[in-house]
Amino acid sequence: MSEALSPAEFERQLRRIGEERYHSRHPFHKLLHDGKLNQGQLQAWVLNRFYYQSRIPMKDAALISRVEDPALRREWISRILDHDGSGGEEGGIERWLVLAEGVGLDRDLVRSTQSVLPATRFAVDAYVRFVREKSLLEAVASSLTELFAPDLHKTRIAALLENYDFATDATLAYFRTRLTQAPKDVAFGLAYVQREARTREQQEAALAALRFKTDVLWAQLDALHFAYVEPGFIPPGAFVPKDRQ
Structure with a gap:
């Protein structure tokens, strides 16, 4: 293989992946941000995304369990605390449950993760396995989608406030918090x-x-679009919105 890329070129190629492949470009996100999802579709998105949110601390714990450097463990553990909460303060998982209640979901249903799409479960579990089994370099590199998240969160906050009645400071607290947490993680x-x-x-x-x-x-967005937008085939055992019952 040829010689190593310069630091500037390496970073450019990392960022180009986001420009070309980040899920902000997915049609489901475009529908969400344009205010074109109905309540059932919003609920399906929130419920399925919770499975991803709930597994992030588990993914990070798996990474930490393999780290011999105390300095890296001390740094990385903040990601778990950001999601799980610390010192009596709520974390990202609790903020996501507030969002779930805001769109009309029962928090116990969401927390159970029993009604997530099979493809959601498979994709997220594959990510946890990836971090557990690959090199530390690859595990850390996989987290760099956070490079692209702040812009998406800014767009999402503005779009949800403009287009949906459920959007308030309380229900959107998860996204606002990530505006300050993600840049630190990315750096x-x-x-x-x-x-x-x-x-x-x-x-x-x-x-x-x-x-x-x-x-x-x-x-994950492919699965949501297929089940709840077009063609609308909801697999057995997955969440069924009231308007589809």
Whole structure:
């Protein structure tokens, strides 16, 4: 394989993955941000996305369990606390449940994860396995979709406030909080990947890991669109909105 990419070129290629493949480009997101989803479709999105949110701390715990460097463990554990909460303060998972209640879902139903789409479960579980089994470099690189998240959250907050009655400061607290949390995570993760990917082979592995993560996010929206938008085939056992019952 050819010589290693320069740090600037390596970062450019990482960011290009987001420009081309991040799930902000998915048709389901376009419907969401244009105010064209009905309540049942919104509920399906929130319920299925909760499965992803609930597994992020488990993914991060799996990564930490393999880390021998205390400094890296100390840094990475903040991601778990951001989602699970700490010191009596709510975390991202609780904020997502507030969103779920805002769109008319029962929080116990959402927390049970029993009604998520099979494809959602398969995609998210594949991500957790990836982080557990691949190299630390690849595991950290897969988290770099956060490079692209703040812009999506800004767009989403404005779009939801404009188009949906459920959108309030309380129901959108998850997204507002990520505007400050994600940049910190990104700065550390990007610096780590740039430092540890010393060879072209390692850089290509990191790029592939980030592409894999974009596939995980895209696949979840594919499943939502297929089940709840077009053609509207809801698989057995998955959430069925009231207007489809």
